[in-house]
Amino acid sequence: MSLPPLASGPEGPGALRPLLETVLGALEQGARARGGPLPAGGPEAVAARVRAAVGDVLPPEGDPDALRALVHTVAEGAADPADPLCAAHLHCPPLAVATAADLAASALNPSLDSWDQAPAASELEALVTRTLAQEAGAADALITTGGTESNQLALLLAREAHGGVRLVCGSHAHHSLTRAAWLLGMPEPVVVPAPDGTLDPAALKAVLTELRGPLIVAAGAGTTDAGLIDPLPEIADLCAAHGARLHIDAAYGGGLLFTDLHRPKLTGLERAHTVTLDLHKLGWQPVAAGLLAVHDPRDLRALRQHADYLNADDDIEAGLPDLLGRSPRTSRRPDVLKIAVTLKTLGRTGLGTLVDRVCARAQEFADLVLAHPAFELHAPPTISTVLFRPVGASDDTVAAVRRTLLQDGRAVLGRARLGGRLWLKATLLNPHGRPGDLATLLNLVEGSTPR
Helix, strand or coil: CCCCCCCCCCCHHHHHHHHHHHHHHHHHHHHHHHHHCCCCCCHHHHHHHHHHHHHCCCCCCCCHHHHHHHHHHHHCCCCCCCCCCCCCCCCCCCHHHHHHHHHHHHCCCCCCCCHHHHCCCCHHHHHHHHHHHHHCCCCEEECCCHHHHHHHHCCCCCCCCHHCCCEEEECCCCHHHHHHHHCCHHHCCCCCCCCCCCCHHHHHHHHHHHCCCCCCEEECCCCCCCCCCCCCCHHHHHHHHHHEEEEEEECCCCHHHCCCCCHHHHHCCCCCCCEEECCCCCCCCCCEEEEEECHHHHHHHHHHCCCHHHCHHHHHHHCCCCCHHHCCCCCCCCCCHHHHHHHHHHHHHHHHHHHHHHHHHHHHHHHHHHCCEEEEEEECCCCCCCEEEECCCCCCHHHHHHHHHHHHHEEEEEEECCCEHHHEEECCCCCCCCCHHHHHHHHHHHCCCCC
C-alpha cells in the first residue's frame, strides 16, 4: 500500500491539483442539489442524508471516493452565505482570494507558537496586526478566533492590569461578555438598561457614580440584534471622568473603519483601552479572523509565558522572536495570511466599496419594508441589519414564519427581540446582492405569513 501524499513539500502542489478539481466539482454539484440558501426538510432530513452518505465513520478499509462524497454532502446540506436569501446572521460569504490564501495556510501548516515553526508568518502577523490596530486608534493587536475570544481577552487584560475588575455592560451586550466574566471568576456583571437597543448614558453615569473599585465598561459598535452603535463619545467621557476602563465590542461595526462614508459612526473608538474587531463579518474572511486591539501594549505582558522548548531565554537573547505571549492558545494557524492577502489585493478603496454596498442594500431593503403596507420596520439601519415584521402578527406568528422558511429551505432570516416584541432580522453581508433579491425575500415572508 502506497503512503498518501502530503500537501506541502516539493510534491505537494502536484498532489493537491487533482484533489482541488474533485473538491470544486463536489461543491458545485452539492450546491446544485441543494437548490437554494438552505437544505429543505429541516434537521431530521439533513441528518438522514448525512448519515446515509457517511455510513461507517471509521471503516476497516479506506474509501477513495470519500473526499468527493463528503464534500458533496456538506455542500448540499450547507447554509450558503453567498445566497442572497441567506441573511440571518453575521455569517459572511468569504472572498475567493481570501479562501485561496486559506488553502495555502492549510497546506503550509505553520503554527504561530514559535518562530521556528512560522518564520515568515510570524513577521507577517506582526505587520498586519500593527496596521489594523492603528486603524482602530490603538497600538497593537492580537489575532483571535473571533469576537468571543477577543472579548474574553479584553476582560482578562483588564483584570490583570487592575488586580481585579468588575464588568459594566448594557442589557444588549453580546453574551460572550457575561460568559467571559463568569469564566474568569469576576464578580457578577452590572447590567445597564439599553431601552432603545443602545446603552443609556444617563443610566451608565448613575451606575459609575455609585460603584466603587476597578470597573470595565463594555460598549458596542454594531450590536448582534440590530447592528446599533452605542453613543461612544459620551460613554468614553463617562469612563474618563470616573476612572473606568473602556472596552468596545466592534466585532460587527469595525468594518466601517474601511469606508470614509461610514467611518464617522465609529468616532470615539480610538478612546477605548481595548477593541474587538472581527473580519469574518464585514471583512469577508473565512472563519476565523478576529482581533483584539489594545491601546497600551504593556497590557499584553499579562499573557507572557515561558516554555523552554518554545521560547528559551537564550534563544530570545540570540534574536529569535518570542510568540508565546501573543495568544492564550499554543498551536495557532496563520489566519493572518488570508487577512493580509485581502488587504493587499483590495486595498482600502476596495474594502470600503464592499462595506458601502452592503450598507446601501440594507437601506434599500428598509425602504421596501416601509413602502409595503403588510410590514413594519423597527428603525432605519445603522450598518447592514434590518429588523421588520408583518403588521398585526403575534410573536408566535413571527417565529413560525421564520421556521417555515427554514424548513422549506427557501430563505434564512434571523430573529431579535427588541422593544418587547419579536422581529425578523435580515443581516445583509453579500456585496453581490441585487435589489431584486430583496424584493424576493420580502415576498417570501409575505407568502409564508398566515392571513
